[in-house]
Amino acid sequence: MSIQEFLIPLLAASVIAGTPILYAALGELITERAGIINLGVEGIMLIGAVSGFMMAVTTGSPWLGLLASMLAGGAVALIHAFLTITLRANQVVSGLALTIFGTGLSGYLGKAYIGIPVEKPFGIIPLGPLADIPYIGPIFFQHDALVYISYVLVVIIWYFMFHTRPGLNLRALGENPAAMDALGLNVFYLRYIYVMAGGALGGIGGAYLSLAYAPSWLENMTAGRGWIAVALVIFALWNPWRALMGAYLFGGIDALGFRLQVLGYQISPFFLQMLPYLFTVIILVFVVARQKGRLTAPGALGLSYDREER
Amino acid sequence: MNRLTFKLEKRLTPSPVMVFIIPLISVLLALLLGGIFLVLTGENPLTVYSLMFVDSLGSKYGLTETMVKAIPLMLTSLGVSLAFKMKLWNIGAEGQLYMGAMAATWLPLTFPALPIYLMLPGMIILGMIAGGLWALLTAIPRAIWKVNEIITTLMLNYVAILWVDFLVYGPWRDPEGSNFPITASFAEAARLPGLGDSRVHTGLFFALALAVILAIVFKYSRWGYSINVIGSSERAARYAGMNIKRNILLVMFLSGAISGLAGMAEVSGIIGKLQHGISPGYGYTAIIVAWLSKLNPLAILIVSVLFGALQVGGYAVQVEGVPAAVATMLQGAILFFVLGGEVLTNYRLKLVSQKGEELSK
Numbered sequence: 001m002s003i004q005e006f007l008i009p010l011l012a013a014s015v016i017a018g019t020p021i022l023y024a025a026l027g028e029l030i031t032e033r034a035g036i037i038n039l040g041v042e043g044i045m046l047i048g049a050v051s052g053f054m055m056a057v058t059t060g061s062p063w064l065g066l067l068a069s070m071l072a073g074g075a076v077a078l079i080h081a082f083l084t085i086t087l088r089a090n091q092v093v094s095g096l097a098l099t100i101f102g103t104g105l106s107g108y109l110g111k112a113y114i115g116i117p118v119e120k121p122f123g124i125i126p127l128g129p130l131a132d133i134p135y136i137g138p139i140f141f142q143h144d145a146l147v148y149i150s151y152v153l154v155v156i157i158w159y160f161m162f163h164t165r166p167g168l169n170l171r172a173l174g175e176n177p178a179a180m181d182a183l184g185l186n187v188f189y190l191r192y193i194y195v196m197a198g199g200a201l202g203g204i205g206g207a208y209l210s211l212a213y214a215p216s217w218l219e220n221m222t223a224g225r226g227w228i229a230v231a232l233v234i235f236a237l238w239n240p241w242r243a244l245m246g247a248y249l250f251g252g253i254d255a256l257g258f259r260l261q262v263l264g265y266q267i268s269p270f271f272l273q274m275l276p277y278l279f280t281v282i283i284l285v286f287v288v289a290r291q292k293g294r295l296t297a298p299g300a301l302g303l304s305y306d307r308e309e310r
Numbered sequence: 311m312n313r314l315t316f317k318l319e320k321r322l323t324p325s326p327v328m329v330f331i332i333p334l335i336s337v338l339l340a341l342l343l344g345g346i347f348l349v350l351t352g353e354n355p356l357t358v359y360s361l362m363f364v365d366s367l368g369s370k371y372g373l374t375e376t377m378v379k380a381i382p383l384m385l386t387s388l389g390v391s392l393a394f395k396m397k398l399w400n401i402g403a404e405g406q407l408y409m410g411a412m413a414a415t416w417l418p419l420t421f422p423a424l425p426i427y428l429m430l431p432g433m434i435i436l437g438m439i440a441g442g443l444w445a446l447l448t449a450i451p452r453a454i455w456k457v458n459e460i461i462t463t464l465m466l467n468y469v470a471i472l473w474v475d476f477l478v479y480g481p482w483r484d485p486e487g488s489n490f491p492i493t494a495s496f497a498e499a500a501r502l503p504g505l506g507d508s509r510v511h512t513g514l515f516f517a518l519a520l521a522v523i524l525a526i527v528f529k530y531s532r533w534g535y536s537i538n539v540i541g542s543s544e545r546a547a548r549y550a551g552m553n554i555k556r557n558i559l560l561v562m563f564l565s566g567a568i569s570g571l572a573g574m575a576e577v578s579g580i581i582g583k584l585q586h587g588i589s590p591g592y593g594y595t596a597i598i599v600a601w602l603s604k605l606n607p608l609a610i611l612i613v614s615v616l617f618g619a620l621q622v623g624g625y626a627v628q629v630e631g632v633p634a635a636v637a638t639m640l641q642g643a644i645l646f647f648v649l650g651g652e653v654l655t656n657y658r659l660k661l662v663s664q665k666g667e668e669l670s671k
Contacts, residue, residue, distance in 0.1 A: 089649040101642025107635025270476035
């Protein structure tokens, strides 16, 4: 078996399988950089997946579906923002509530859409001459538009975070909100923005599953990808480039199982399905252990900000 | 300009009135929100709710089914509440339940002829150890390197469910089960006796006994006190010389063991075999029950019955073509309102003038 026949398709599949996780992880990354943990990613992705799918089926346009998924993801993230930022509720429990709520809501809304095909999912668009570069082309540039947008998004978020003034403020927001407040920045308002933006990205992650990857709606179709995205943010040490690499690594594990089966290896499909989850646990333990527990997590992550307690 | 605005002022002690009223109002508000949602999606909320209510609490059969669902909820909720007390976010009750069920199943499958006095205690011990060890897998990295236990416990849920699937679709499948993913049925000695002739089984007493034990431990024992201290301030606990790492391991093991017992009770008391999908998400609902009960073991017993009813009601509305997911949605909404309401327990809402703010800017 040659590289062309096995490795290239595997790497290309890794990119595709990694893309929904990448979107969700980028969303969680900016949310956490602003100092808020959102464990509702799984629920947000499901709501994004179902709302995007419903919109795309109704209107026939995957792009309108994408828009719907962003709006829906942002809207449910708003619940989390209100509870944790304004009402200072426990961020862990609020996120869990969001995941449970999102699972229920998406299951409810999507019931009538199970088994329905989407007329126009996101199709493959080879990216001009880039697609013809040997090895690189088939791996990175023969995908759908959402994959290309995710490349651009990583660059934008990285540049924004590390090379712009508002990006510096974002990072400071998660490190020391009191100092930001003293500088006259509205901590509450900014955190709302970033939590909702994170939710919108999570929504896209879900829509990628229902409009490009699958493309169809199935109850609980995210299958833990939202949680993997949360883990990935830690693995990525809150850096968008590492998030990209991590997402493709997880995508690769996902794709590998499927490919091994196709090649006729006698491994139980149940074990292959376990791989991404086991891999997440192992790599999380490995990364955290290597950092000796001293992660470069945003300093004020998970703490609600109370002006009176400055 | 003298603008009036609301301000949150921290209460010195949580309001005792609010502690009781908030959960009640939360449930009502969640039902109201769910009702609006049902109207928007073209359902009649009164029909749906009355169906849910009647089918779960309005008949002897309904009540029985509600209790049947309440038992695993009680046990898993008690399990997670123990961990939550120490601010250990064990989200893995679902997986611990599956592993407990799996280990408990091994005994009657391997030694079907054991007498009941060996069989049932053996299944209980195996179920608890398996659930406990499954939780311990995440507690060890948590204790040593502070690896986020939320993610690891949750990931292991998927692994445990797939592992059980592997067994019931593969090596443990009943050869006479006409290819269904089920194991052979347990011998009578491996079945927890029912109460009277109902489906409610003696697993209920496990939950009642555990709730009382935990309530006493939390309230009167030194160990219960130290768990509370570690939960509220790790630093204070360290200064007081409490062994935090050991307690992380111990609490997680016990937390998992209790959920493992839930799994044992489910296969032994209800199903009588191991099969695919033995839990409709008890381990996740447990998180809500525990939080709604303010981690109070005795409150957990009552709230579990309520959520058992919600579960049964969810199945009931399916007959009318309403997806059962409506129950899950309501659960999430209830937790939202409880969380939002907690602000009123811990803070006082005050109307203040914003004048001072304006001047200082």
